[in-house]
Amino acid sequence: MEHVITRKRWLILAMLFxxxxxxxxxxxxxxxxxxxxxxxxxxxxxxxxxxxxxxAWSYVVAQLPGGWLLDRFGSKITYFFxxxxxxxxxxxxxxxxxxxxAAAVGVLFTLRLLVGAAEAPSFPGNSRIASSxxxxxxxxxxxxxxxxxxxxxxxxxxxxxxxxxxxxxxxSVFYVMGGLGIVVAFVWLKTIYGPKDHPGISAxxxxxxxxxxxxxxxxxxQRTAQPKQVDTLACIKELLGNRMLLxxxxxxxxxxxxTYFFLTxxxxxLVQERHMTILKAGFVASLPAIAGFLGGITGxxxxxRLARRGYSLSVSRKLPIVLGMLMSMSMIACNYIxxxxxxxxxxxxxxxxxxxxxxxxxxxxxxxxxxxxxLSGALFNTFGNTAGITTPIVxxxxxxxTGSFAGALVYVGANAALAIACYLFVVGDIQRVKLVKSLxx
Numbered sequence: 001m002e003h004v005i006t007r008k009r010w011l012i013l014a015m016l017f018x019x020x021x022x023x024x025x026x027x028x029x030x031x032x033x034x035x036x037x038x039x040x041x042x043x044x045x046x047x048x049x050x051x052x053x054x055x056a057w058s059y060v061v062a063q064l065p066g067g068w069l070l071d072r073f074g075s076k077i078t079y080f081f082x083x084x085x086x087x088x089x090x091x092x093x094x095x096x097x098x099x100x101x102a103a104a105v106g107v108l109f110t111l112r113l114l115v116g117a118a119e120a121p122s123f124p125g126n127s128r129i130a131s132s133x134x135x136x137x138x139x140x141x142x143x144x145x146x147x148x149x150x151x152x153x154x155x156x157x158x159x160x161x162x163x164x165x166x167x168x169x170x171x172s173v174f175y176v177m178g179g180l181g182i183v184v185a186f187v188w189l190k191t192i193y194g195p196k197d198h199p200g201i202s203a204x205x206x207x208x209x210x211x212x213x214x215x216x217x218x219x220x221x222q223r224t225a226q227p228k229q230v231d232t233l234a235c236i237k238e239l240l241g242n243r244m245l246l247x248x249x250x251x252x253x254x255x256x257x258x259t260y261f262f263l264t265x266x267x268x269x270l271v272q273e274r275h276m277t278i279l280k281a282g283f284v285a286s287l288p289a290i291a292g293f294l295g296g297i298t299g300x301x302x303x304x305r306l307a308r309r310g311y312s313l314s315v316s317r318k319l320p321i322v323l324g325m326l327m328s329m330s331m332i333a334c335n336y337i338x339x340x341x342x343x344x345x346x347x348x349x350x351x352x353x354x355x356x357x358x359x360x361x362x363x364x365x366x367x368x369x370x371x372x373x374x375l376s377g378a379l380f381n382t383f384g385n386t387a388g389i390t391t392p393i394v395x396x397x398x399x400x401x402t403g404s405f406a407g408a409l410v411y412v413g414a415n416a417a418l419a420i421a422c423y424l425f426v427v428g429d430i431q432r433v434k435l436v437k438s439l440x441x
Contacts, residue, residue: 194220
């Protein structure tokens, strides 16, 4: 066992993938149920925009507290409570059907706020666990795999949720997905460990990942990166003062704009603009998601391949991001296409590109100070998911004012262009940040 290199890190990654799939499926419940909710409650596009955005308001606000909890208590226990709580609140959302009018809207908005707050530690937790389990040359693929779960969630669950809405009503989606998440929370407790605590890891694998740059002391009972070493407010200020990180953070806002378009308004676009039934829209929405999933794996593979061939982290991370965002801009062409099949093909190309370019979490794993991985990931996710607030509302106003999605697609494509500018002209060299001013011991 001493010299055998086991592969427990890939089992850990499989669990991250499974949990992130549930995470994004629960985020998407409101978009799949959205057309029926809008019809049943008689809501306007602007009102739906605010309901769609409720998740992101609290998700963003809770990022820094979530990052602090991860650094203070570790990912295993913090993440367990995150999964359990967001699943419970998702389940309760189905009960909004017992209310009517403004009360129903208020209940929906409040429960989506609670789901968002509970999910806050999830992606910074993913990043911390990837940093502790994966050497640098495998980290791009690892981050791409757990990040690609957002697309797999749509591939797997959009048709199922569309069928549930069509057959049993929109309330059933929340009951089914919430119950599934509660089960997964307890599976998490039995499968996640820090590298030095895992009962099945060999000394060979531990040595391999440690020598490759994994931060093996970051998680588990033997973790050494304690938050008492860092002045939290000073650390936040120092991270925001770093030009490289700030460019990464703003770039993530732009990339996440694409994510939230597909998570919130895309099914409504298919129903309202392309006149599809909700059942058909549920299945059609899965096609760009398949492309996004394949793009995500391709981007991670491409990045690690470049790194292994001797290219710098700057080149191996930036090249897929720039190419992916260029492909994502193709969605603007849908404004000039009449055929539904061609629209779906172009949207699939755009989502494939979005998948290739979704390497932000690999960059965070590469750059975060080891003493503040949770805080750095939380800041990154704060910037990114601010797009979850702005995107649904801006698109809601555009659609309400113009009666079409043409301006909305231009808005989303322009954000892809801005992401390219951030990585080419702001970020500079990608390297791990060393804290100077915020260490207290």
